[in-house]
Amino acid sequence: MTDDLLLKVTGLNVVFDGHKILEDISFDVKKDDTLAIIGPNGAGKTVLFKCILGLLPYKGKVIWASGATIGYVPQKLYVDKDVPLTVDEFLSFKEKDHLKVEEALIKVGFGSDNLHSIHRGSRLLGTKLGVLSGGELQRVLIAFAILGRPNVLLFDEPTSGVDISAEETVYSLISKLKEEEDLTIIFISHELEVVYKYAANVLCLNKEKVCFGPPRSAIDKTSLNRLYGDEVNFFKHHEHQHNG
Amino acid sequence: MRLTFLNITNISTMANTIFLILVGSLVGASSGLLGSFMVLKRMSLVGDALSHVALPGMAIALTFSLNPIVGAIMALTFAVFGIWYLGEKTEVYSEALVGVFFTASLAMGILITPEPELLEALFGNIENINLFDGLVTICGSILIFFGAMKLSDRLLLGVVSEDLARSMGVKMHKVNLAYLLLVGLVVALGVKFVGTLLTGALVIVPAVAAKNMTKSVRSFQIMSSVIGVASAACGILVAQSLGVAPGPIVVLISISAFLLSLLFKN
Numbered sequence: 001m002t003d004d005l006l007l008k009v010t011g012l013n014v015v016f017d018g019h020k021i022l023e024d025i026s027f028d029v030k031k032d033d034t035l036a037i038i039g040p041n042g043a044g045k046t047v048l049f050k051c052i053l054g055l056l057p058y059k060g061k062v063i064w065a066s067g068a069t070i071g072y073v074p075q076k077l078y079v080d081k082d083v084p085l086t087v088d089e090f091l092s093f094k095e096k097d098h099l100k101v102e103e104a105l106i107k108v109g110f111g112s113d114n115l116h117s118i119h120r121g122s123r124l125l126g127t128k129l130g131v132l133s134g135g136e137l138q139r140v141l142i143a144f145a146i147l148g149r150p151n152v153l154l155f156d157e158p159t160s161g162v163d164i165s166a167e168e169t170v171y172s173l174i175s176k177l178k179e180e181e182d183l184t185i186i187f188i189s190h191e192l193e194v195v196y197k198y199a200a201n202v203l204c205l206n207k208e209k210v211c212f213g214p215p216r217s218a219i220d221k222t223s224l225n226r227l228y229g230d231e232v233n234f235f236k237h238h239e240h241q242h243n244g
Numbered sequence: 245m246r247l248t249f250l251n252i253t254n255i256s257t258m259a260n261t262i263f264l265i266l267v268g269s270l271v272g273a274s275s276g277l278l279g280s281f282m283v284l285k286r287m288s289l290v291g292d293a294l295s296h297v298a299l300p301g302m303a304i305a306l307t308f309s310l311n312p313i314v315g316a317i318m319a320l321t322f323a324v325f326g327i328w329y330l331g332e333k334t335e336v337y338s339e340a341l342v343g344v345f346f347t348a349s350l351a352m353g354i355l356i357t358p359e360p361e362l363l364e365a366l367f368g369n370i371e372n373i374n375l376f377d378g379l380v381t382i383c384g385s386i387l388i389f390f391g392a393m394k395l396s397d398r399l400l401l402g403v404v405s406e407d408l409a410r411s412m413g414v415k416m417h418k419v420n421l422a423y424l425l426l427v428g429l430v431v432a433l434g435v436k437f438v439g440t441l442l443t444g445a446l447v448i449v450p451a452v453a454a455k456n457m458t459k460s461v462r463s464f465q466i467m468s469s470v471i472g473v474a475s476a477a478c479g480i481l482v483a484q485s486l487g488v489a490p491g492p493i494v495v496l497i498s499i500s501a502f503l504l505s506l507l508f509k510n
Contacts (some may be wrong), residue, residue, distance in 0.1 A: 053411045072411040079404060084455060084464045085286060093401045094412070128459060129404070144408075 035200035071145030166244030276472025279451030292444025299353025320428035368439030438491035
């Protein structure tokens, strides 16, 4: 493993109940890279994430560079409104130092004023996790991930459960964090537009590796056909938007 | 001479009442505290179901002239390991496994428990609690309190997202086993107090009532324990003055706390 590599995945295979979920996946992630993982529903994107996080059994090799610390933002969390867990209590699972918690919340876009006045006057820190909007919950989860100073962040569909107006905010936040915190970013997305805009490299996945490399060269008509079949028109629409 | 005898009787009755209230309050506090996690983990009825597992343990203990509480703890520990092991190795939900263990134990328990003891096991009798039971309750409650506090962060993080917890290196299977063992222990303590049929109420009702009134986990845990203690202490006193069994009164008082809590629900 060379010095500039952060993650090396070789020959990754995952089988559940006799069904192949991932087949012979190999790719590298360099330090400071922004890698997008795209693919249709059921392509194994989340399974791949869970394997590189060590949450699922697999065959093959997943090697992280020594010193890699991972912050993970899971896909859509449903926290019931009546679960009396406050933002403060949730973040304290990871960091007890209040100053660091407030610093992380400010970094994810809650102004210091917001910490003290949000949701009809009640403080963000004292607000229950379950009553936050999708966008707010996502930013709290990102704050949770950056506590403990990780050098790589893994996002599983960062904008699922977030309304359209907040989507852009979440991605620009991710790219701002990348610059400020010197992070490597790996995210799962199904939005090609976002991949072109924010990712330096893309891994196209449909149970097997379909393409890998910088989005503009890796994503072509053949790879899109293997990913989405007839939905290839969708790609043309977006390509047109970006070229225009 | 007569006066002295009455005084001694009064003093010993009073000491006995204080002892019962102490034991009852400890059971109330520890079941209230663990109940707060069970409600959040959506395992409300697991305590109720597990309480039936105690039955054959108590019967076997009685057969060998052992203290029933020892039998209850052993049967529950065995069942918790069984439920946990099968839950890890097969993909059957632990709720379903608890159901299997509980009905099997109930069937066995009814067959092998002698009838007079069966009534006591089903309905409990705090007045029969002896010094040994009291000591077991005190030690058990201390263990439950410290155990629950130590597991608290990891358990609650697991409630939010097991993946998130595991990605931070939390061994959720170990945390869940330790937690289930504490639930087994609290159920064993409660069975002697209110009986297998009502133990579930001790774990669940104070927690559900507290959840209606609180806005943070910390206050939820404290309130749940306080309602548990208050129900147990008031229940024992009310039952003594009415001359009825304390178990059902304790449960009914906690139910009234739940009804009151509905007024505070936001």
